[in-house]
Amino acid sequence: MSERPGIVIVGASLAGLRGAEALRRGGYDGPLTLIGDEPHPPYDRPPLSKHVLAGELEADATALPHLVSLRARWRLGQPATGLDRAGRTIRLADGSDVPFTKLFIATGARARTWTEQGADLDGVFTIRRREDAVALRRALSRPPERVLIIGAGLIGCEAASCCRDLGLPVTLVDPNPTPLARILGTVVGEVLAQTLRRSGVDYRPGARVRALVGEAGHVRRAHLQDGGAIDTDLVIVALGAVRETAWLARAGLVADSGGVTCDGACRVLTREGPPDVDIVAAGDVARWPNPIYGGRAITVEHWGNAVEQAAHAASSLLRPAQPKPYVHLPxxxxxxxxxxxxxxxxxxxxxxxxxxxxxxxxxxxxxxxxxxxxxxxxxxxxxxxxxxxxxxxxxxxxxxxxxxxxxxxxxxxxxxxxxxxxxxxxxxxxxxxx
CATH class of the missing domain: 3.30.390.30 (FAD/NAD-linked reductase, C-terminal dimerisation domain)
Structure with a gap:
């Protein structure tokens, strides 16, 4: 029996879940489908880089609460691989098609992985998904002789803090002059640099890893661009995120690795120029003109934005004749x-x-x-x-x-x-x- 077309949400994380709840609260009573590439129901990601790594919280305890009855069909563990806008269908990895009348894009982002020499070695981790945190926690408990963290952004610094709390030797490498330099500048970032050093972190600003080298398939050393080397048997790659937009490559929408471009009401822009009023986006994947900053197009990977933007996108989908600009202070x-x-x-x-x-x-x-x-x-x-x-x-x-x-x-x-x-x-x- 074929599915009845209705609203389909692609992305079953925080923005997707809260968007589904906003649709129901907004009066939508038709068919609702949530598609997710992970096999798990929606869960909270921020605790992964701290509480789960520290062993203070089990990964399966991060599930997000459902605040309203969704009466939805879930297609979990099936990534979307394509969008046919003309035919109003979404192709899944198993080859099946899901019909829709309106589409809510909330595919978020994936961790930027290590792509240089040594990418295939064991002992190299990212932190984005539940499985990442579980595997990394297991590796940290063995324990490693030295943890190397590549990237001194928020995730990298939080991971360094967790590893030091566990008593592990940590080296943190970043090409910028201070931690969080691109987010907060070096004046404030230098406070974190001093904190890292006081906490026993071997912090290396202005340094880049050129290659990872292993023995018997496991990482053992990192070579730096300046010719130096760091002995390590566990590497955490914290180089930011890449938006999950590859499945939209042939959909005729304005989308790239930096996000899906929306108008002020979170409606996705087409390559022809105007938005498709039946397609919205929210959360990490959405790039929109923020009125607070003169209409500057930004993406925001923050928990609060995912919740607020999901509600706004749902409203735009339900009331297309009454578009309102989404205003959010990150x-x-x-x-x-x-x-x-x-x-x-x-x-x-x-x-x-x-x-x-x-x-x-x-x-x-x-x-x-x-x-x-x-x-x-x-x-x-x-x-x-x-x-x-x-x-x-x-x-x-x-x-x-x-x-x-x-x-x-x-x-x-x-x-x-x-x-x-x-x-x-x-x-x-x-x-x-x-």
């Missing part, structure tokens, strides 16, 4: 090396940063970023009391810095933020805890 938090780091807004591209609360030496401070005289982002290190107030000012486009003469404010220190030279990739915010 926000994330990360716990590492005993620090609670929280941030709001987009700091990259800022021309100034002001330390408005606390000081960097104590690692308890709040920094505000400005661009062209306006506040665009803020980050706190164990000093989040004023962060909601700064979020409000950023949304309002307030002058930089927006709050002066606060009761607990000392002398304001204003500096150049120290962002590395821009690369050609589209701006992407790495997944973090929210």
């Amino acid at each position: 926000a994330f938090w990360s716990s590492q090396f005993g620090l609670n780091i929280k941030a709001v807004g987009l700091a990259d591209g800022a021309d100034a940063v002001a330390i408005v609360q606390g000081d960097r030496a104590s690692r308890r401070f709040l920094a505000v970023y400005g661009r062209d005289g306006r506040s665009v982002a803020a980050v706190s290190f164990d000093q989040a009391r004023w962060l909601p107030a700064y979020a409000d000012r950023i949304l309002a486009g307030a002058p930089f810095p927006p709050i002066l003469d606060a009761t607990d404010q000392r002398r304001i220190e204003t500096l150049a933020p120290g962002f590395p030279p821009l690369r050609t990739e589209r701006p992407v915010l790495e997944m973090a805890h929210v």
